[in-house]
Amino acid sequence: MHSPTTFRPPTAAAGLQRLIPRSDRSLAYTLLAPAILTLLVILLVPLAYNLWLSTYQYNLLRPRQTAFTGLGNYIDILTNPAHLNALWITVAFTAFAVLAQTLIGTALALLLNIDFPGNHLVRTLVLMPMLISEVVAALSWRLIFHTEFGLLNALLGVVGIGPKVWLGEDLSFVSVLVVEIWQHTPFVMLIILAGLQTIPNELIEASRVDGASRWQRFRFVVLPLLVPIILLALVFRTMFTLRVFTPVWVLTSGGPADSTLVIGIDIYRTAFRYYDLGAAAALSIILLVVTLIITLAYMRLLRREALS
Amino acid sequence: MILLQRLEKVLLAVCIVVVVAVAVTPLAWMMLTSLKPSLIAVASPPQILFTPTLEHYIALFSGGDAGSTLGLAFVNSIVVTAVSMLLTIAIACPAAYALSRLRPAGTASLTVFIIGVRMLPPIVLVVPLFRFLQPLGLNDTYLALLVPYVGLSIPLAVWMLIGFFQNLPRELEEAAMIDGCGRLGAFWHVILPLAAPGMAATSIFTGLLAWNDLVFSLPLTTTRAVTMPVIAARMRVEEGVLWGQLGAVSTIMIVPVILLTFFVQRHIVSGIASGAVKG
Amino acid sequence: MFARALVAAAALLALTAGPLAAQTLNLLVSAGGSGRTFESSANQFREQTGINVRVIQYPYAEVREKQLLELVGQTGNIDIVSIDGSIWLPELTPFLKPLDDVNTSNLIPSMVDLFRSDGKLLALPVRIAGWVLIYRKDLLDQAGLTPPKTWAEFRAAATTLTKDGVYGFVPALKQGNYLVVQWIPFLFGHGGAILTPDKKHAAFNTPAGLKATEYFVGLVKDGLVPPGAKAYEQSDIITAMSQGIGAMAITYSPYYLNMNSAKESKVAGKLDIAPFLPYDPDAGLKTGRTLISGWGFGVADSSRHPDEAKQFIQFIAGDSEQKRIAVDNNNAPTSAAVYRDPDYLKAFPAAASVLTALESAEDRPLIENWTEVEDILARELSAAISGLKTPQQALSDAEKAVNAAL
Numbered sequence: 001m002h003s004p005t006t007f008r009p010p011t012a013a014a015g016l017q018r019l020i021p022r023s024d025r026s027l028a029y030t031l032l033a034p035a036i037l038t039l040l041v042i043l044l045v046p047l048a049y050n051l052w053l054s055t056y057q058y059n060l061l062r063p064r065q066t067a068f069t070g071l072g073n074y075i076d077i078l079t080n081p082a083h084l085n086a087l088w089i090t091v092a093f094t095a096f097a098v099l100a101q102t103l104i105g106t107a108l109a110l111l112l113n114i115d116f117p118g119n120h121l122v123r124t125l126v127l128m129p130m131l132i133s134e135v136v137a138a139l140s141w142r143l144i145f146h147t148e149f150g151l152l153n154a155l156l157g158v159v160g161i162g163p164k165v166w167l168g169e170d171l172s173f174v175s176v177l178v179v180e181i182w183q184h185t186p187f188v189m190l191i192i193l194a195g196l197q198t199i200p201n202e203l204i205e206a207s208r209v210d211g212a213s214r215w216q217r218f219r220f221v222v223l224p225l226l227v228p229i230i231l232l233a234l235v236f237r238t239m240f241t242l243r244v245f246t247p248v249w250v251l252t253s254g255g256p257a258d259s260t261l262v263i264g265i266d267i268y269r270t271a272f273r274y275y276d277l278g279a280a281a282a283l284s285i286i287l288l289v290v291t292l293i294i295t296l297a298y299m300r301l302l303r304r305e306a307l308s
Numbered sequence: 309m310i311l312l313q314r315l316e317k318v319l320l321a322v323c324i325v326v327v328v329a330v331a332v333t334p335l336a337w338m339m340l341t342s343l344k345p346s347l348i349a350v351a352s353p354p355q356i357l358f359t360p361t362l363e364h365y366i367a368l369f370s371g372g373d374a375g376s377t378l379g380l381a382f383v384n385s386i387v388v389t390a391v392s393m394l395l396t397i398a399i400a401c402p403a404a405y406a407l408s409r410l411r412p413a414g415t416a417s418l419t420v421f422i423i424g425v426r427m428l429p430p431i432v433l434v435v436p437l438f439r440f441l442q443p444l445g446l447n448d449t450y451l452a453l454l455v456p457y458v459g460l461s462i463p464l465a466v467w468m469l470i471g472f473f474q475n476l477p478r479e480l481e482e483a484a485m486i487d488g489c490g491r492l493g494a495f496w497h498v499i500l501p502l503a504a505p506g507m508a509a510t511s512i513f514t515g516l517l518a519w520n521d522l523v524f525s526l527p528l529t530t531t532r533a534v535t536m537p538v539i540a541a542r543m544r545v546e547e548g549v550l551w552g553q554l555g556a557v558s559t560i561m562i563v564p565v566i567l568l569t570f571f572v573q574r575h576i577v578s579g580i581a582s583g584a585v586k587g
Numbered sequence: 588m589f590a591r592a593l594v595a596a597a598a599l600l601a602l603t604a605g606p607l608a609a610q611t612l613n614l615l616v617s618a619g620g621s622g623r624t625f626e627s628s629a630n631q632f633r634e635q636t637g638i639n640v641r642v643i644q645y646p647y648a649e650v651r652e653k654q655l656l657e658l659v660g661q662t663g664n665i666d667i668v669s670i671d672g673s674i675w676l677p678e679l680t681p682f683l684k685p686l687d688d689v690n691t692s693n694l695i696p697s698m699v700d701l702f703r704s705d706g707k708l709l710a711l712p713v714r715i716a717g718w719v720l721i722y723r724k725d726l727l728d729q730a731g732l733t734p735p736k737t738w739a740e741f742r743a744a745a746t747t748l749t750k751d752g753v754y755g756f757v758p759a760l761k762q763g764n765y766l767v768v769q770w771i772p773f774l775f776g777h778g779g780a781i782l783t784p785d786k787k788h789a790a791f792n793t794p795a796g797l798k799a800t801e802y803f804v805g806l807v808k809d810g811l812v813p814p815g816a817k818a819y820e821q822s823d824i825i826t827a828m829s830q831g832i833g834a835m836a837i838t839y840s841p842y843y844l845n846m847n848s849a850k851e852s853k854v855a856g857k858l859d860i861a862p863f864l865p866y867d868p869d870a871g872l873k874t875g876r877t878l879i880s881g882w883g884f885g886v887a888d889s890s891r892h893p894d895e896a897k898q899f900i901q902f903i904a905g906d907s908e909q910k911r912i913a914v915d916n917n918n919a920p921t922s923a924a925v926y927r928d929p930d931y932l933k934a935f936p937a938a939a940s941v942l943t944a945l946e947s948a949e950d951r952p953l954i955e956n957w958t959e960v961e962d963i964l965a966r967e968l969s970a971a972i973s974g975l976k977t978p979q980q981a982l983s984d985a986e987k988a989v990n991a992a993l
Binding site: 060061063145146147148149163165166167168169172252253254255256257258269272273274275 | 648652655659678681761762763813814815817818823826827830832955956958959962965966967969970972973974975976
């Protein structure tokens with residue numbers, strides 16, 4: 001109940017201030033309480049519920065056959081080649097997507113950091129992919145990728161390249177990857193663009209006076225200052241890409257022959273097609289652990305960068 | 309030298325055109341489809357020149373269940389998005405202030421906790437949320453959506469705001485405290501106004517989540533609390549995707565966001581710059 | 588300002604959290620043709636009885652997901668349960684009120700049987716259609732062909748018709764539910780079966796199953812289908828036929844109406860239906876068999892208005908409403924009388940022969956974890972179609988996985 005009172009007009013706040021503990025420590029915990037409580041209730045309770053669920057054989061359709069299995073669900077998953085394959089596809093997908101987003105995002109940020117007429121409008125347009133919902137974005141791309149009626153094959157036809165089956169067995173992984181990169185590169189660009197603004201102009205001016213070439217200025221002045229920011233963007237994109245679901249579901253549903261079956265789809269299928277909530281919970285805990293490991297590795301890198 | 313500079317300008321222009329084309333084409337194509345007659349919405353070869361029609365917009369606003377729900381969904385989306393943004397800021401700001409300025413014991417682990425819970429895949433929250441909200445009669449209400457949106461937004465918001473508060477000079481609030489403001493007074497009168505751009509930048513991410521989410525809105529709403537993405541999802545019918553109407557819904561959904569982005573874009577960039585990035 | 592916003596939010600919540608109106612029944616249905624049809628029935632029902640039925644349309648997969656969550660939670664938010672034939676019935680059985688006292692003599696028996704479980708009637712069929720061969724009459728006539736009766740004729744016709752940007756056959760082969768459904772008429776039409784009669788083992792890895800699968804994959808490999816068909820969803824069949832790049836399709840009969848609609852189709856008026864699917868005379872079959880699938884409605888056991896729900900279901904399965912929605916909304920009728928009705932025959936001349944086909948129809952096996960079996964088959968068929976496995980390998984792998992799942 002303390003936090004809403006902090007937003008009262010000053011007279012009331014002054015009156016109430018006597019009631020609030022003076023010491024900064026208790027004030028700190030008071031201020032933190034709403035956030036911590038919200039997170040506990042909204043995220044930690046479901047997390048605990050999932051942890052508990054993951055140790056049970058529990059199918060929504062057969063609630064009476066619920067039984068404790070301990071690590072049974074985990075063992076089943078980690079010994080099942082289909083699930084392991086999904087895990088592997090997810091990691092590969094994430095690695096490619098995040099790498100491409102970082103490279104393209106950095107290049108875009110450098111490009112749009114240049115002051116040119118219409119820059120404001122161009123930035124807004126380039127941000128468009130991240131502003132639209134994932135379902136709409138993926139459906140738009142289905143319209144682009146359609147072999148017979150799609151825009152992409154029509155454009156390629158103009159320059160004399162024959163039609164390709166973009167969502168067939170040869171290209172589906174790459175096509176889905178393109179959509180993921182297209183939609184989320186703007187986020188990376190935005191973060192890096194913000195990073196570029198924090199680099200003091202004097203530094204760049206000084207290196208210019210020293211006669212550094214443009215490439216040298218980027219390589220030895222700008223890039224080192226950008227590294228922590230790039231890592232930051234990486235952490236976020238990795239976290240979100242590891243659980244990718246919508247573009248894959250809309251474009252390929254995991255096919256052909258499970259070649260784009262990422263863990264997000266695996267969880268969805270297990271939970272909402274088979275209603276096997278125990279196994280779905282175990283799968284999501286495994287995904288959480290993988291995410292945590294990768295993120296911690298980044299964080300360590302980030303800290304090392306910050307220190308050096 | 310002048311020639312080189314000119315060449316550079318041309319090269320820059322070409323780059324920009326290509327980038328914008330790639331970013332915009334898929335959505336522009338979808339929006340264009342909303343103006344095509346059904347017969348050529350999907351055709352071989354794809355039609356670029358055609359007589360535009362408003363039939364899909366008319367169908368959308370007049371047609372049965374989807375039509376009567378559209379207005380409701382639009383209002384719902386705006387309310388849910390706005391309230392999510394406000395609640396997130398109201399909860400995240402004090403927390404971020406405490407973590408950045410007061411730094412109580414356990415700050416590091418609390419920070420890790422707050423960020424860490426965000427790693428849980430949202431889809432696994434759906435069933436527990438449904439089951440917890442059900443006995444309270446809260447499914448298909450705004451609260452059913454606000455709970456996950458605010459919960460998922462707090463970590464990012466706290467994180468960005470921590471960096472933001474750290475960058476504000478301590479002297480400012482110390483001066484205010486010496487003037488007899490008290491810490492809370494200083495927070496309210498000095499820090500919050502200065503943090504406004506940071507809060508705006510943070511809110512954009514909350515807003516995008518709430519505006520576009522389907523993971524929660526689809527299972528947790530039925531009739532009263534449906535949002536725009538649910539309407540868009542309903543355009544995938546048995547006989548296929550109603551491309552024209554989907555294009556129309558998408559256009560209605562994205563235009564406000566683009567306009568807003570155009571006007572606050574500068575603040576987003578500077579907000580992130582002074583917040584998360586520096587922190 | 589924040590406090591005020593919170594108060595406003597709370598007020599809004601209070602406004603929206605009120606209980607549902609007493610006389611409103613809720614029904615989730617798959618969006619599209621079905622949704623529009625049931626909505627018009629709900630309007631009729633309201634006019635006649637004053638009872639409000641709210642028809643809420645969602646995409647197919649989400650109807651299943653949402654409906655089950657509500658029913659398992661005993662929320663009472665769903666009064667009328669929509670059931671996709673035998674696929675959804677097993678999982679929904681525990682949540683349905685039996686309808687044994689309902690008179691079903693006006694309905695086609697094979698359709699009523701779809702909704703029986705352990706001898707109990709759990710739902711009434713309201714929109715059921717058979718699978719048919721839809722073909723371009725103009726193209727077949729030009730080539731001097733009649734609609735193929737056997738698989739050999741079908742392949743020959745597809746080969747002849749594949750030219751000038753037109754493909755002989757349009758299937759939907761994206762990995763998923765429809766790919767399996769698309770393959771089943773080929774399997775049955777070669778004398779194969781999906782499961783053994785006791786439903787405990789896979790039965791498709793047989794010479795007949797292999798022949799069917801090799802035939803199916805062969806059509807793709809030999810270029811008799813559009814190259815993009817590997818990524819088609821079922822709706823792409825409608826698009827491809829409507830845009831005139833396909834000559835034949837084996838699919839759900841109501842799609843004929845989309846393909847033949849002047850508003851959506853470039854080939855309107857040039858299509859026709861052959862009600863019997865091709866068959867393999869070598870397998871001892873004498874005639875093509877059809878598959879039926881579609882919607883039935885049941886009463887939720889957690890409904891607070893079971894009597895009104897039952898009344899609505901009986902209304903919509905009744906002869907007069909079945910006729911009205913068949914003529915006005917192109918619904919696929921479940922009442923036998925409609926198939927002989929002159930008004931319906933005018934709108935749908937092939938109706939009489941469809942009825943004959945429907946009476947001998949069959950459907951997928953009734954098992955609770957059909958979705959799991961379906962996903963396994965989808966994966967393996969997809970592998971066979973993309974050439975990653977031979978049909979034999981794919982069937983063997985599918986057999987192993989299906990047996991493990993059962």
